[in-house]
Amino acid sequence: MSLRKPITIVGGGLAGLTLGVGLRQHGVLVTIFEAGNYPRHRVCGEFVSGNGQAVLARLGLLARFEQAGAIRARTVMFVRGSNRSPVRQLAAPALCLSRHAMDALLAESFQQLGGELLVNTRWTAGETREGVVHAAGRRAQSAEINPRWFGVKAHVSRSSSVNLEADLEMHLSPNGYIGVNRINGGEINVCGLFRAREGNRQPGSKPDWLRGETGSLLRERLGAAEFESDSFCSVAGLQLKPQRAAAKKECCIGDTLTMTPPATGNGMSMAFESAEMAVEPLAAYSQGKLNWTQARQQIARRCDAAFSRRLAWARLLQWMMISPALQGRLGAMLLRSDWLWRLMFTRTR
Numbered sequence: 001m002s003l004r005k006p007i008t009i010v011g012g013g014l015a016g017l018t019l020g021v022g023l024r025q026h027g028v029l030v031t032i033f034e035a036g037n038y039p040r041h042r043v044c045g046e047f048v049s050g051n052g053q054a055v056l057a058r059l060g061l062l063a064r065f066e067q068a069g070a071i072r073a074r075t076v077m078f079v080r081g082s083n084r085s086p087v088r089q090l091a092a093p094a095l096c097l098s099r100h101a102m103d104a105l106l107a108e109s110f111q112q113l114g115g116e117l118l119v120n121t122r123w124t125a126g127e128t129r130e131g132v133v134h135a136a137g138r139r140a141q142s143a144e145i146n147p148r149w150f151g152v153k154a155h156v157s158r159s160s161s162v163n164l165e166a167d168l169e170m171h172l173s174p175n176g177y178i179g180v181n182r183i184n185g186g187e188i189n190v191c192g193l194f195r196a197r198e199g200n201r202q203p204g205s206k207p208d209w210l211r212g213e214t215g216s217l218l219r220e221r222l223g224a225a226e227f228e229s230d231s232f233c234s235v236a237g238l239q240l241k242p243q244r245a246a247a248k249k250e251c252c253i254g255d256t257l258t259m260t261p262p263a264t265g266n267g268m269s270m271a272f273e274s275a276e277m278a279v280e281p282l283a284a285y286s287q288g289k290l291n292w293t294q295a296r297q298q299i300a301r302r303c304d305a306a307f308s309r310r311l312a313w314a315r316l317l318q319w320m321m322i323s324p325a326l327q328g329r330l331g332a333m334l335l336r337s338d339w340l341w342r343l344m345f346t347r348t349r
């Protein structure tokens, strides 16, 4: 084992920790550098949908999610102004667990398998070193790009009574969307993606943004709800343009490789999937069966093959959700179309 080459992972989020777990299961020596600590809240819809659940099951992590209280979301509804979709069954249930619990349980699993986790330790030693995998989350959008995307999330406390018609409600507007779903522990996660043009700041406070516009169904739902103040978090400068792994010099997985629009509820799944796709080539590198370039290229090819088409559809979905076309009669028709719903659901995961 000591003859094996070690792997360093930059970032102890979902992708980095999942890769760490997979590599430890193959006996690879792994060190993860994590700039923050656990548990911590993250901006996220906390709705895991897609192939990532099967990855968790294969790595023996799904049972731990369930033990931590993860609940299943089975229905979804979209609302845009006075237009609404029917409440629809999801083709496959999504898994809902707070990032507060999820990241901590992955960190614990990695350490129990003998992985070295350096918390509060930022990696500053460059990007293209041999044996280093980048899983440091989203890359910031350049400040000149307009409009700028930003995300805000908070949990509604379990003492607030909020009635939801579907397990996930997506409230859409021309400036973004807000997802509302139940998570573990009886709390409700409210997470919004917003866009702002230069010099055009979103009015009001963050809790106000999450409660939706005056007169909206979301405001009706959340008007009197109390948010857990320590769960508020926000993130700005999100880069939502699809990226190809083959175009990158460094080895990267998760959001560092590419972000999918949050509307798909598939970003966490892509973090788990890309981590799993990296395990075998990195284990082969560690055992001297592949050189670093071969391992990196194999991971990039696998990720591009799995994600390229999905990302193109996700971009179209995001455009449709905020497009003016979703207002008025055409919007009502699109939101009611079962064919469109099935197409978008299957192609974006």
Ligand SMILES: Cc1cc2nc3c(=O)[nH]c(=O)nc-3n(C[C@H](O)[C@H](O)[C@H](O)COP(=O)(O)OP(=O)(O)OC[C@H]3O[C@@H](n4cnc5c(N)ncnc54)[C@H](O)[C@@H]3O)c2cc1C
Pocket: 010, 011, 012, 013, 014, 015, 016, 033, 034, 035, 036, 042, 043, 044, 045, 046, 047, 048, 049, 121, 122, 123, 124, 135, 136, 137, 138, 150, 151, 152, 191, 192, 193, 235, 238, 253, 254, 255, 256, 262, 264, 265, 266, 267, 268, 269, 271
């Ligand atoms: C508004 C919004 C809503 C979303 N909703 C959903 C949803 O409902 N469902 C879904 O599946 N996905 C959703 N996502 C996407 C999902 O959150 C991400 O795809 C996922 O977190 C990616 O995981 P990751 O491990 O790549 O990055 P992260 O989880 O961001 O982890 C990266 C880690 O790297 C660390 N780090 C960064 N730089 C360094 C450094 N230099 N040295 C050491 N450590 C470093 C950070 O501290 C962090 O812990 C949403 C995203 C947004 C913005």
